[in-house]
Amino acid sequence: MRHRSDWALLNINSKKFSSYHTIADSIPLKDILASDTRFRCSFPPSISSQLYMSIKTLGIMHPIICRTFPSSRTVQIISGFRRFNAAKKLKLSHIPAYVYPHKELTDKKAMVLIIHDNLTSRGFNIIEIARLLRALSSKSAFSEKEVISRFLPLLSLEPNRCIFERMIKLCSLKLPGQHLLAEGKISLQTAELILHVPSRERDIICTVLHKLKTGRNKSHDIVTLLYDISKREHISIQTLIQERFMQDILTAKNSSPPIMFHAMKSYLFNRRYPQLSKLKSEISSLIKNMQLPKNIRIQPPGSLEGEGITFELPVRNTEDLKQSIQILKQLISNPCFNELLKKT
Amino acid sequence: MIRFKPSGILIERTVLQNTLTKHICNMFPRLPRSVISNASDLPSTTLSSTLILAKQQGKSIVHCPGTPHYLCCNYYIIDIGIGCHYNCSYCFLHQYQQHPGTIVYVNADHILQSLSAYIKYKSPFMRIGTGEFTDSLITDHITGYSKKFIAYFARQDRCVLELKTKGTNIDNLINLKHNLQTVIAWSLNPEPIIRLEETASASLDQRLNAAQTCQKQGYPVAFHFDPIIYSDTWETAYQKAIRKLTQTINPDRIVWISLGTLRFNPHMKQIIQKRFPKSNIIYEEMIKGLDGKLRYIQPIRIEIYSKMYAWLKKYFPKTPVYLCMESPVVWKRSLGFVPGNHQELETYIMKRWGQIREEIRK
Numbered sequence: 239m240r241h242r243s244d245w246a247l248l249n250i251n252s253k254k255f256s257s258y259h260t261i262a263d264s265i266p267l268k269d270i271l272a273s274d275t276r277f278r279c280s281f282p283p284s285i286s287s288q289l290y291m292s293i294k295t296l297g298i299m300h301p302i303i304c305r306t307f308p309s310s311r312t313v314q315i316i317s318g319f320r321r322f323n324a325a326k327k328l329k330l331s332h333i334p335a336y337v338y339p340h341k342e343l344t345d346k347k348a349m350v351l352i353i354h355d356n357l358t359s360r361g362f363n364i365i366e367i368a369r370l371l372r373a374l375s376s377k378s379a380f381s382e383k384e385v386i387s388r389f390l391p392l393l394s395l396e397p398n399r400c401i402f403e404r405m406i407k408l409c410s411l412k413l414p415g416q417h418l419l420a421e422g423k424i425s426l427q428t429a430e431l432i433l434h435v436p437s438r439e440r441d442i443i444c445t446v447l448h449k450l451k452t453g454r455n456k457s458h459d460i461v462t463l464l465y466d467i468s469k470r471e472h473i474s475i476q477t478l479i480q481e482r483f484m485q486d487i488l489t490a491k492n493s494s495p496p497i498m499f500h501a502m503k504s505y506l507f508n509r510r511y512p513q514l515s516k517l518k519s520e521i522s523s524l525i526k527n528m529q530l531p532k533n534i535r536i537q538p539p540g541s542l543e544g545e546g547i548t549f550e551l552p553v554r555n556t557e558d559l560k561q562s563i564q565i566l567k568q569l570i571s572n573p574c575f576n577e578l579l580k581k582t
Numbered sequence: 583m584i585r586f587k588p589s590g591i592l593i594e595r596t597v598l599q600n601t602l603t604k605h606i607c608n609m610f611p612r613l614p615r616s617v618i619s620n621a622s623d624l625p626s627t628t629l630s631s632t633l634i635l636a637k638q639q640g641k642s643i644v645h646c647p648g649t650p651h652y653l654c655c656n657y658y659i660i661d662i663g664i665g666c667h668y669n670c671s672y673c674f675l676h677q678y679q680q681h682p683g684t685i686v687y688v689n690a691d692h693i694l695q696s697l698s699a700y701i702k703y704k705s706p707f708m709r710i711g712t713g714e715f716t717d718s719l720i721t722d723h724i725t726g727y728s729k730k731f732i733a734y735f736a737r738q739d740r741c742v743l744e745l746k747t748k749g750t751n752i753d754n755l756i757n758l759k760h761n762l763q764t765v766i767a768w769s770l771n772p773e774p775i776i777r778l779e780e781t782a783s784a785s786l787d788q789r790l791n792a793a794q795t796c797q798k799q800g801y802p803v804a805f806h807f808d809p810i811i812y813s814d815t816w817e818t819a820y821q822k823a824i825r826k827l828t829q830t831i832n833p834d835r836i837v838w839i840s841l842g843t844l845r846f847n848p849h850m851k852q853i854i855q856k857r858f859p860k861s862n863i864i865y866e867e868m869i870k871g872l873d874g875k876l877r878y879i880q881p882i883r884i885e886i887y888s889k890m891y892a893w894l895k896k897y898f899p900k901t902p903v904y905l906c907m908e909s910p911v912v913w914k915r916s917l918g919f920v921p922g923n924h925q926e927l928e929t930y931i932m933k934r935w936g937q938i939r940e941e942i943r944k
Contacts, residue, residue, distance in 0.1 A: 543880055
């Protein structure tokens with residue numbers, strides 16, 4: 239096994255990363271201590287099917303990075319846990335790797351290496367960034383100021399404390415929440431809202447979102463409604479979800495996730511906005527009771543804010559127009575229409 | 583009320599030689615101070631209690647931007663600083679102000695010079711306030727601006743100054759010659775709301791007592807029930823506040839009262855959730871209005887305004903009561919009339935002030 243002894247060139251404070259070239263070794267998988275996951279940043283740790291297929295077809299194109307132990311023949315992985323696991327799954331005997339001597343690759347330098355190695359290949363998802371920032375500011379002893387000014391821009395984030403603190407807080411999300419965020423099923427804003435609820439209730443919310451299989455926007459709608467109702471009614475989200483009606487929605491047989499989502503959103507919306515929902519339903523009844531021809535539509539202003547109602551009258555010829563005018567004239571004395579005007 | 587006490591002073595290089603800068607530095611000789619290049623480039627050590635002395639670089643006087651689709655009152659704003667330590671939960675400054683600290687523009691003479699030039703060619707009459715990005719009187723014990731501004735406006739005939747506050751920092755206002763050209767105004771809310779949502783400001787009693795003192799000094803006074811916060815108990819709470827107002831203030835000398843229900847940019851919801859976790863104001867039924875701000879649904883607003891209008895008109899029949907940033911529909915349905923445009927609204931607002939001035943000058 240050859241060691242990368244020219245580490246001195248790898249000055250983390252300069253741009254020499256880009257000018258450094260070495261040939262990778264092929265090392266036996268058995269020489270790698272897989273249980274040492276100290277430097278693992280990949281989340282989720284499982285191998286994606288794309289990575290597996292890629293390695294199966296072409297082999298490992300991008301060598302992993304390892305470090306020797308001071309008194310052992312084995313090495314630890316610094317960057318490339320997924321590639322290593324894929325190689326293991328494919329029963330490969332060797333893997334291409336850059337191996338650095340322990341004394342030359344400090345933990346601090348190793349962390350920097352992880353960032354650069356991944357930035358040039360796959361990039362990071364938001365949970366990986368959060369975990370990296372936490373590791374940088376704790377394990378490898380970079381000052382908080384240094385992490386903010388130096389590493390946030392590297393990770394395409396604005397270098398300010400507020401963003402740093404927001405990212406670090408994500409680490410306190412439990413695993414189901416971290417999965418949802420890493421997979422893009424919830425937005426950062428939704429994750430932060432989940433972090434506002436007591437820790438024991440976060441998993442319950444995540445379970446509901448898993449069941450509903452919602453994307454970012456829909457997840458945000460559900461979490462916001464749950465949160466707002468819990469605040470309005472001074473009840474816990476757990477109590478709210480365990481209510482009979484909610485459980486009926488979640489456990490209904492033969493109900494698809496989109497149907498469950500619509501039923502739940504509609505129920506929660508009516509509960510969150512009781513007066514608005516009541517008003518909307520009264521308006522719908524009034525419009526229905528006007529018994530207008532199907533091709534004539536009345537549209538109240540959105541959120542009942544704004545001036546006047548809108549008519550949609552398809553006109554193909556003068557006869558249509560005459561008929562529409564006749565219908566509109568009749569509306570003037572229609573009590574339902576007058577009631578509608580008062581309500582909008 | 584928590585009176586503003588700076589914990590440190592940052593001075594923009596351009597105002598180092600300013601007379602007010604020197605005066606303020608002499609007032610607080612023991613406070614740590616440092617020089618900065620620009621008030622928008624603050625050191626990370628800046629605290630919310632840091633006083634930042636800066637130069638007003640932009641337009642000193644601007645027309646109130648109002649809000650699209652809603653009726654505005656043709657108000658003008660003089661920018662004397664940014665920031666307010668009253669820390670009201672709903673305040674837009676939490677979103678607007680990107681940095682901690684209270685900025686005071688020390689070049690008041692320049693501001694007043696620009697104002698003179700502006701007044702010369704502007705509309706026949708102007709209502710001007712200083713309480714847009716800060717409370718009008720919050721740093722007055724440090725800057726003494728009220729003395730300067732009141733003296734300036736006392737010489738004007740075509741404009742009136744409104745000093746809007748939630749505090750009791752009125753010592754500088756005593757024994758000044760104001761010539762009725764300055765209106766001292768208070769934002770009012772029921773005491774329980776003040777305790778929950780306006781925690782560092784003066785209590786309702788303190789505000790009303792301060793208003794009474796100003797009234798005794800001959801100042802026209804005004805009140806703003808804004809933001810009105812809806813809850814299950816809003817009627818009792820606001821009726822009680824109005825009763826207190828009637829018991830303390832001479833109704834004949836109130837020049838205007840405005841009403842405005844809670845409204846804020848949607849992003850504020852997150853900020854309030856984070857900074858004021860005990861506040862429940864964001865969980866009422868609110869919708870996105872035509873201007874994109876969250877506000878109570880129209881029927882709730884109409885109910886609030888029509889009741890408040892009736893209660894206020896009972897005790898203050900001569901005082902114009904107007905709505906701040908509301909739609910013509912809401913005006914019509916709650917007050918029974920709609921001003922045709924912002925100038926008509928301004929004429930309506932200024933009516934009582936004109937009458938009082940005439941009565942006194944006779």
